[in-house]
């Protein structure tokens with residue numbers, strides 16, 4: 001008896017078809033899985049055996065051969081349990097073959113027959129939809145699968161639930177798409193930050209235009225505090241963005257209760273984090289923090305403390321919006337269009353600018369410390385600001401600042417303006433930060449005075465072509481915040497102030 005059922009394998013965000021073939025033949029009772037399985041797949045045998053036993057079914061005393069085809073791609077993970085078990089059930093005539101026909105199945109089996117959640121259900125569902133197939137997945141992932149358009153999803157809690165559904169004993173309802181609750185109140189408010197008026201303004205500009213930012217200042221100035229409040233003023237993800245972000249989290253197995261992600265997650269890996277955890281990799285070429293931060297904020301606190309290799313590896317995603325994860329036998333490419341927010345002290349002790357507290361090696365220590373960040377990385381950051389210490393007066397008697405809610409509204413309006421402006425330019429540009437040279441020339445017209453100021457500044461500060469574009473991008477955002485079509489002189493002046501001299 002021969003049966004087949006479809007499942008998938010993942011290579012980066014690419015979904016590949018895998019055929020699970022099950023054959024029962026007379027001969028020595030044996031259960032074999034072939035087709036380049038990794039350890040988790042090979043262990044599938046025991047889980048399938050136990051899960052069938054939990055339903056009161058014993059494996060037939062025959063030679064059972066399972067083949068995962070095509071045999072030349074590595075099969076990884078535990079999601080092959082369910083298709084193998086379903087193929088066996090058909091081969092054993094416990095369910096009719098049309099129950100699994102035209103379906104893609106994935107799920108892990110527990111020893112008691114329950115179907116445990118697995119990663120990658122959303123991309124698998126989108127793949128099933130494109131092929132006009134149905135999807136059979138774990139109950140816990142049903143809410144996630146239901147987000148794919150036009151795909152019939154069956155999300156049984158256990159193998160028995162599936163069999164009962166097929167036999168019409170207990171019919172399952174299709175899962176409903178679940179969404180993350182975004183009405184929750186902003187917990188970290190910009191109003192909590194005393195003083196730091198110009199840093200708060202820069203944060204608003206950064207949020208509005210999607211720019212990268214580097215904050216430099218002494219310890220305790222409030223840099224981490226500022227960064228943590230950025231997600232609170234960013235608009236929720238657009239529907240397609242939400243799907244993309246959720247897909248990567250699904251692949252990484254990091255989706256909370258299978259809900260679609262709407263708020264922009266804030267990824268802030270520690271500087272001691274390893275290369276694979278940051279840029280992706282490891283045994284299964286999993287997505288790393290830069291991919292989990294796709295379309296959202298990647299906050300790197302104490303930037304110079306990150307391993308040199310990690311900082312260099314960041315260049316690729318900052319330039320191309322993608323990251324290639326290499327491993328022994330394959331490459332996987334993940335999207336990684338991040339908004340980079342970085343913070344650092346000006347030197348190791350942090351007090352270089354304060355002559356009373358600076359160490360004896362100042363300013364050389366600062367030069368050494370800042371040299372850890374390479375030029376190409378600095379070049380990719382549109383906005384550089386100094387965050388000085390808050391004065392005692394501002395700490396004890398602060399002026400009332402605006403709340404995150406009010407700022408978020410302005411940011412949202414500016415983002416919508418950009419979305420409609422860049423629509424004719426295709427999917428690649430949605431914010432000013434993503435606009436390239438030619439696009440900028442078209443969308444950021446200067447008036448006479450601003451043109452002169454920019455020209456003079458370019459000569460005086462010896463701006464590189466990249467540096468010039470950076471200023472241009474920021475002026476576009478500044479003008480957008482004021483709903484100004486033409487760039488004015490004060491926009492150029494402010495944009496020029498978001499530069500910093502490095503030692």
Ligand SMILES: Nc1ncnc2c1ncn2[C@@H]1O[C@H](COP(=O)(O)OP(=O)(O)O)[C@@H](O)[C@H]1O
Pocket residue numbers: 192193194195196217218219220221222223224225226343390
């Ligand atoms: N501007 C500020 N307003 C209110 N509290 C502040 C401010 N700056 C710093 N603090 C306090 O100091 C602590 C350290 O700030 P933090 O953001 O970690 O500084 P940094 O990252 O610049 O070293 C914060 O948890 C907060 O309690």
Ligand SMILES: [Mg+2]
Pocket residue numbers: 220223224225301343
């Ligand atoms: Mg800090």
